[in-house]
Amino acid sequence: MDTYVDGFLIPLATDRIDEYKAIASLAGQVWKDHGALAYYECIGDDLGAQGMVSFHQAAATAPGETVVFSWIVYPSREARDRINAAVMADPRMAPMMTPDAAMPIDCKRMAYGGFRVLVEC
Template sequence: MDTYVDGFLIPVATDRIDDYKAIASLAGQVWKDHGALAYCECIGDDLGIPGMVSFNHAAATAPGETVVFAWIVYPSREARDRINAAVMADPRMLPMQSADAALPFDCKRMAYGGFRVLVEC
């Protein structure tokens, strides 16, 4: 199976979680409309596990921030490239791409990567 996943780790202001959820809900619909198989955004809850690197540390959260862990599943890397291009051109996404958009997170602090699926059960 050629399934491909984009993963994200995003520090988000805790007082803007509702704003983030609205953006993520719209983004999820856009990605699914263009062919993503799954879209999931999760808010940090149990992040301080002793003996492990915390997601807060990995995301370099500041006081008043929490972590969003998110992923998008695609049929293949080629599909991911095609879908992402369509998403970025979708008019519903344009307000979020504006330089003066008041996003509830700093895009420059978002960790992002594409992953080949190793095990899928």
């Protein structure tokens, strides 16, 4: 299976969830328009599992923050590289790409990685 996934773990202030949702909805449409197979943005709900590292710990959230767990699915790593380049060049993304953009997240605190699919059921 060549399917490839980009994954994200993002701390987000709970009072900025609606703002983040609006940005993520636009971003998801842009990724899908350029060929992503699926785009998910999930907000933390049941994060208090005992006996293991919590998502709050992993995302180093502060009081008043929750966790966004998101992923984008691509046909392959090569498609991911092509799609991401097209997304970054898409004019709809420009307002989110400026250094002074008032983003609801601190990108320096976001965890990101590309993953080869090991099991797909």
